[in-house]
Amino acid sequence: MLMGSWPDELDKALARCANGDRAALRQIFDLEAPRLIAVAERIVRRRDLAEEVVQEAFIRIWTHAHQYAPERGSARGWIYAIVRNRALNLLRDGRREQTVEEVETLREVDQVDEIMAAWHRLDRESRLRDCLGALDDIKRRGILMAYVGGYTHGEIAGRLGIPLGTAKSWIRRGLRALRECMA
Amino acid sequence: MTYNRDNIAGIADEYVLGLLEPAETAEIEAQIDGDAELKAAVAASRERFLPLDSGVEPATVEEKLWRKIEAALPARQAVVSTPPANDNRRNSWRATALSALAAALLMAVGLGWSLTRVVEPVVIAVLINEAGEAQAVVEDFGSEKATVRLLGDFDVPEGKTFQVWTLPSQEMGPVSLGLIDRARSVRLRAPSLPAPRNDQLYEITLEQRGGSPTGRPTGPIIAKGFARPAQ
Numbered sequence: 001m002l003m004g005s006w007p008d009e010l011d012k013a014l015a016r017c018a019n020g021d022r023a024a025l026r027q028i029f030d031l032e033a034p035r036l037i038a039v040a041e042r043i044v045r046r047r048d049l050a051e052e053v054v055q056e057a058f059i060r061i062w063t064h065a066h067q068y069a070p071e072r073g074s075a076r077g078w079i080y081a082i083v084r085n086r087a088l089n090l091l092r093d094g095r096r097e098q099t100v101e102e103v104e105t106l107r108e109v110d111q112v113d114e115i116m117a118a119w120h121r122l123d124r125e126s127r128l129r130d131c132l133g134a135l136d137d138i139k140r141r142g143i144l145m146a147y148v149g150g151y152t153h154g155e156i157a158g159r160l161g162i163p164l165g166t167a168k169s170w171i172r173r174g175l176r177a178l179r180e181c182m183a
Numbered sequence: 184m185t186y187n188r189d190n191i192a193g194i195a196d197e198y199v200l201g202l203l204e205p206a207e208t209a210e211i212e213a214q215i216d217g218d219a220e221l222k223a224a225v226a227a228s229r230e231r232f233l234p235l236d237s238g239v240e241p242a243t244v245e246e247k248l249w250r251k252i253e254a255a256l257p258a259r260q261a262v263v264s265t266p267p268a269n270d271n272r273r274n275s276w277r278a279t280a281l282s283a284l285a286a287a288l289l290m291a292v293g294l295g296w297s298l299t300r301v302v303e304p305v306v307i308a309v310l311i312n313e314a315g316e317a318q319a320v321v322e323d324f325g326s327e328k329a330t331v332r333l334l335g336d337f338d339v340p341e342g343k344t345f346q347v348w349t350l351p352s353q354e355m356g357p358v359s360l361g362l363i364d365r366a367r368s369v370r371l372r373a374p375s376l377p378a379p380r381n382d383q384l385y386e387i388t389l390e391q392r393g394g395s396p397t398g399r400p401t402g403p404i405i406a407k408g409f410a411r412p413a414q
Contacts, residue, residue, distance in 0.1 A: 050242075
């Protein structure tokens with residue numbers, strides 16, 4: 001898998017953002033925005049909303065860059081988490097009910113294929129790919145629907161046709177098995 | 184805290200997957216800075232799942248998205264008084280300043296200033312040294328008045344003086360608020376400046392007696408910090 005940059009490049013760019021260097025934010029944008037938009041779009045299902053998410057996320061990256069520290073994980077993980085949170089917030093924000101309804105209808109289309117594609121696209125050498133492959137199909141689906149598509153427990157239960165409590169406990173067990181497999 | 188300490192890794196995974204209820208999510212976000220185990224578990228979980236995101240087919244990006252972002256960026260200033268080669272050090276200094284702030288503000292209240300004062304400052308900046316120790320507190324009242332109080336005994340070398348600076352904006356550059364000689368607490372006469380802002384930089388440098396000859400900081404930085412609203 002081709003990565004756009006070395007992780008420490010993003011590290012340095014965040015440090016420069018914390019010092020008010022706009023060129024550093026631009027560098028992060030050039031390196032990561034194409035993937036960040038795609039990640040947000042998998043969750044919010046609309047390109048215009050995905051761009052809105054990424055726009056808000058970059059402003060947050062700029063204003064919070066000083067809070068990034070290596071003990072929070074990689075710089076890339078920190079940046080992606082900001083985009084993911086904005087996308088989930090937009091989806092779950094009560095004030096955006098209109099959006100949620102529109103998104104709900106869009107979600108049905110090709111969604112499951114796209115979610116499973118995220119797994120298939122993982123590097124052949126990837127430990128995550130192998131460990132997801134070792135899970136029961138339904139646990140793997142549940143985990144991927146949550147992470148890749150931003151589905152809630154309730155939505156996952158509905159799509160998989162299982163009771164809510166069952167969905168929760170299967171996902172929990174799946175996550176535990178995944179942690180053990182990747183440890 | 185309500186989350187189960189025995190299952191931090193499980194909670195971290197559910198947080199990263201966005202599966203927690205809003206109240207639980209808010210609790211994790213409130214606790215994470217003070218809980219090293221939780222912080223590490225969330226970081227590990229993010230790294231585990233990150234390949235699902237970083238391996239996505241990239242979208243095409245138009246320049247106008249960047250222009251929108253750039254237009255919406257709030258102004259913030261760089262630290263102009265240290266050489267650009269020290270990016271990382273400056274960043275860690277700033278992070279230390281932020282984490283030390285709550286404790287230092289409590290200390291300020293303990294010293295009794297906030298309780299007896301009639302006029303409230305607009306902002307307070309706790310200035311720390313490179314080791315993260317609070318060295319001084321600046322209270323900026325706006326309207327051409329600011330005070331600085333040193334929080335320890337300093338040996339000011341013969342022929343030298345401490346000079347207090349602030350950075351109202353990148354365009355103005357650093358502006359001297361005045362000199363501190365031996366006194367622990369000094370009332371400064373600030374030139375006419377814009378109202379002090381949240382996040383405005385204050386710093387103390389060691390300068391030759393009489394103050395910096397150039398009108399800009401030239402000597403080593405003794406302490407610096409960023410302003411916070413006083414209320």
